[in-house]
Amino acid sequence: MSKSYENLPGAAGKARFFRPSRYEASAVFAGSPPRVTFEDEIFDLENISAAGAGCVARLRGDDLGVPAGSSGVLRLTQHGRELFLGAARKVRRLASHGAVNVGFELEANRFDLNWLIRENASVLAREGRAVAPDLEPSIAYKTFCADATAFLGGYLLRIQKHVAPIEDRCTADELNDIARDLAAAAETEWLDLIGRGNELTAEIHNDKQKRIAYKSYTERTVSQILLGGPGWARCYYKPAGYPGDYKIMNYGYDQRPEGDTVAQKFLHLLGMSASRFVITRMETVASLIADYAKRRGEDGGDFTVTSVGAGPARELKDLLEETAENTQWRVNLVDQEPAALDFAFDSIARLSDRDRLTIRGLNISFREMLRPTADNGVFVGNDVIYSSGLVDYLNPLLAQRFVKRLYDFVKPGGQVIIGNVNNLATGRIWPLEYVTDWSLYFRNEEEMRAMASDIPDAKVSVVSDPLEAIYFLVVEKPAD
Numbered sequence: 001m002s003k004s005y006e007n008l009p010g011a012a013g014k015a016r017f018f019r020p021s022r023y024e025a026s027a028v029f030a031g032s033p034p035r036v037t038f039e040d041e042i043f044d045l046e047n048i049s050a051a052g053a054g055c056v057a058r059l060r061g062d063d064l065g066v067p068a069g070s071s072g073v074l075r076l077t078q079h080g081r082e083l084f085l086g087a088a089r090k091v092r093r094l095a096s097h098g099a100v101n102v103g104f105e106l107e108a109n110r111f112d113l114n115w116l117i118r119e120n121a122s123v124l125a126r127e128g129r130a131v132a133p134d135l136e137p138s139i140a141y142k143t144f145c146a147d148a149t150a151f152l153g154g155y156l157l158r159i160q161k162h163v164a165p166i167e168d169r170c171t172a173d174e175l176n177d178i179a180r181d182l183a184a185a186a187e188t189e190w191l192d193l194i195g196r197g198n199e200l201t202a203e204i205h206n207d208k209q210k211r212i213a214y215k216s217y218t219e220r221t222v223s224q225i226l227l228g229g230p231g232w233a234r235c236y237y238k239p240a241g242y243p244g245d246y247k248i249m250n251y252g253y254d255q256r257p258e259g260d261t262v263a264q265k266f267l268h269l270l271g272m273s274a275s276r277f278v279i280t281r282m283e284t285v286a287s288l289i290a291d292y293a294k295r296r297g298e299d300g301g302d303f304t305v306t307s308v309g310a311g312p313a314r315e316l317k318d319l320l321e322e323t324a325e326n327t328q329w330r331v332n333l334v335d336q337e338p339a340a341l342d343f344a345f346d347s348i349a350r351l352s353d354r355d356r357l358t359i360r361g362l363n364i365s366f367r368e369m370l371r372p373t374a375d376n377g378v379f380v381g382n383d384v385i386y387s388s389g390l391v392d393y394l395n396p397l398l399a400q401r402f403v404k405r406l407y408d409f410v411k412p413g414g415q416v417i418i419g420n421v422n423n424l425a426t427g428r429i430w431p432l433e434y435v436t437d438w439s440l441y442f443r444n445e446e447e448m449r450a451m452a453s454d455i456p457d458a459k460v461s462v463v464s465d466p467l468e469a470i471y472f473l474v475v476e477k478p479a480d
């Protein structure tokens with residue numbers, strides 16, 4: 001129902017002093033905002049409104065730049081092209097954590113935000129990026145990308161010629177069946193190509209500059225085709241704001257065709273055959289926990305476990321199936337994403353054996369677990385604390401600290417289990433890092449063991465999933 005004028009409230013408190021809307025620069029300029037110069041000082045643009053800009057610069061020594069209140073010329077440039085020049089005043093200058101945060105207010109004119117956004121995009125789109133010759137991908141890698149592109153293009157061409165013209169005669173199920181048949185026909189060669197991509201990129205992966213150049217080349221060739229599949233697009237664009245959200249994980253678990261056309265469904269299914277490791281990872285972690293329980297009580301028993309970065313928690317179904325009916329599980333699910341926990345709770349409620357599970361959801365970051373707070377009492381004395389697909393994002397020092405913390409939580413005789421993508425040719429380094437810009441620590445066996453290197457009394461082992469794409473670090477605490 002429409003409100004009457006007398007009921008339209010306006011703003012209260014401080015908010016009654018109207019300020020033009022302020023936008024985050026990285027969002028409105030699609031990750032590449034213009035550079036800001038004020039007189040001879042250079043800044044990164046943080047946020048912008050029609051009336052001014054918020055900027056930041058790395059603090060060099062104790063030079064804070066000209067003081068707040070100074071007037072001067074403000075310029076916005078992208079790749080050397082001037083997008084704005086006008087008089088402005090520095091209205092704020094704050095130094096903290098090695099940076100200076102500065103606010104500018106335009107004096108005579110205003111930013112035409114729509115024009116700036118359009119022009120910035122147009123300059124970026126026109127700009128060809130020259131790569132230093134020693135960073136050019138090898139001929140072998142370029143040939144490989146050409147082979148992969150021709151392989152995908154061949155299927156798409158045949159789909160376009162033979163299938164697209166009859167698509168509107170088919171039901172959704174029929175389109176799915178065609179896409180499944182095509183993906184099955186393509187699978188062996190596709191998986192061989194992934195293995196070849198893994199081998200070629202493993203050679204340069206630890207060289208950051210080369211990695212950037214190889215990724216850029218892949219993005220301009222193979223990724224351009226694969227992004228037609230919804231799963232590839234979600235992995236690449238990361239609409240949740242971070243990689244590996246529960247919807248992506250569910251794509252991998254469900255292995256269903258997605259998309260409107262057979263071409264989209266086909267590309268999506270190629271992504272699914274590359275993602276099968278999420279299933280083997282989930283099955284392996286369930287088996288490792290079930291084995292732990294079986295060793296401790298042939299006739300069931302009560303166990304408390306925690307999954308950190310739990311996502312959709314699909315392993316719980318397998319865990320119930322693999323353990324005796326009189327085994328009871330108290331499970332803590334830790335995830336920073338409430339929607340992931342919602343999904344997990346809903347699907348657990350539909351399990352036939354759900355009475356054997358007592359679930360507690362903790363919508364926190366794993367970082368909270370590192371703190372010495374009473375809230376962490378729920379993890380103390382757990383049988384098993386496990387984490388699949390989270391430590392892959394943590395640098396070696398943080399990963400080591402995290403594993404040690406989990407180890408301190410589990411009871412004597414308990415276990416910490418960590419699943420992490422490996423760096424083998426059988427793994428997924430090429431499709432994840434190079435095709436979809438999904439950056440992870442792809443760890444070898446030694447790097448897995450290093451996560452437990454400061455836990456001297458533990459029994460440490462590394463096991464693999466059946467596809468040999470994932471390593472599991474198993475850290476067992478001696479029984480009292």
Ligand SMILES: C[S@@+](CC[C@H](N)C(=O)[O-])C[C@H]1O[C@@H](n2cnc3c(N)ncnc32)[C@H](O)[C@@H]1O
Nearest residue numbers: 244249309310311335336337340365366388389
């Ligand atoms: C790649 S998914 C893996 C999910 C699940 N373990 C699986 O194997 O299906 C990673 C999960 O970690 C969660 N996550 C990311 N950062 C986190 C953080 N700082 N603390 C807790 N969870 C986090 C994400 O929300 C996501 O659900």
